[in-house]
Amino acid sequence: xxxxxxxxxxxxxxxxxxxxxxxxxxxxxxxxxxxxxxxxxxxxxxxxxxxxxxxxxxxxxxxxxxxxxxxxxxxxxxxxxxxxxxxxxxxxxxxxxxxxxxxxxxx
Amino acid sequence: xxxxxxxxxxxxxxxxxxxxxxxxxxxxxxxxxxxxxxxxxxxxxxxxxxxxxxxxxxxxxxxxxxxxxxxxxxxxxxxxxxxxxxxxxxxxxxxxxxxxxxxxxxx
Numbered sequence: 405x406x407x408x409x410x411x412x413x414x415x416x417x418x419x420x421x422x423x424x425x426x427x428x429x430x431x432x433x434x435x436x437x438x439x440x441x442x443x444x445x446x447x448x449x450x451x452x453x454x455x456x457x458x459x460x461x462x463x464x465x466x467x468x469x470x471x472x473x474x475x476x477x478x479x480x481x482x483x484x485x486x487x488x489x490x491x492x493x494x495x496x497x498x499x500x501x502x503x504x505x506x507x508x509x510x511x
Numbered sequence: 512x513x514x515x516x517x518x519x520x521x522x523x524x525x526x527x528x529x530x531x532x533x534x535x536x537x538x539x540x541x542x543x544x545x546x547x548x549x550x551x552x553x554x555x556x557x558x559x560x561x562x563x564x565x566x567x568x569x570x571x572x573x574x575x576x577x578x579x580x581x582x583x584x585x586x587x588x589x590x591x592x593x594x595x596x597x598x599x600x601x602x603x604x605x606x607x608x609x610x611x612x613x614x615x616x617x618x
Contacts, residue, residue, distance in 0.1 A: 410604075414521075414523060414604065414606050416521060416523070416568055416608075418556045418568070422617070449525045449564075449566055450566075451558040451559055451560045451564050451565045451566045452558055452560055453558045453559055453560065454561070457556075457558050458558045459556055459557075459558045459566040459568060461523055461525070461566060461568075487615055487617075491615065491617065492616075492617050493615060493616045493617060494615050495611060495615075496611060496612050497517075497521065497608050497610070497611045498608070498609050498610050498611075498612070499521050499606035499607055499608040499609060500606055500607045500609055501523075501604050501605070501606040502605050502606060502607055503604070503605050504602060504603060504604045504605075505603050505605070508594055508598065508600060508601050508602075509599075509600045510529070510594075510598065510599050510600060
């Protein structure tokens with residue numbers, strides 16, 4: 405995923421899913437699309453293993469764009485559903501990306 | 512994963528695995544054990560999906576502990592093998608965790 409040079413910001417969302425779906429997949433997809441349309445959005449990476457533990461890192465221009473996305477009404481509702489229905493546990497960390505190294509593409 | 516209060520540092524390693532093993536599993540496990548024994552290590556989260564895309568975030572007290580781990584001989588060798596054999600692509604980002612919010616544990 406090509407990103408601008410640092411500094412920029414990362415929101416690191418680590419979560420353990422519960423053993424259900426109940427709309428999770430559709431909402432997760434909608435959130436990715438909606439996030440990508442927000443000012444200051446730079447990109448996202450996401451991985452989840454068979455054990456239900458996942459990490460999603462979204463990248464943002466600055467703290468203001470993170471705060472605006474956090475306040476988006478659809479995102480607020482999705483987070484409420486996440487707490488209630490979809491996640492056993494999660495942690496959100498906001499970090500300032502200082503530098504990248506080792507970006508690599510095999511021949 | 513309980514961590515101290517911010518600030519601390521995160522190394523965000525996003526990678527696409529190639530379609531082989533050839534020692535990857537044993538080395539990955541060894542690297543996790545070895546990292547956990549380094550000064551300044553705070554913890555690690557890791558997830559990889561069925562498509563081979565994974566994210567590992569390791570947490571460190573400061574930049575000096577990241578630099579020391581990066582220079583560890585076994586880690587240098589493992590990275591060389593990673594480039595040559597195990598990864599199709601990867602990116603490493605170093606970020607300063609400014610704050611956490613939303614840490615949540617379901618009843």
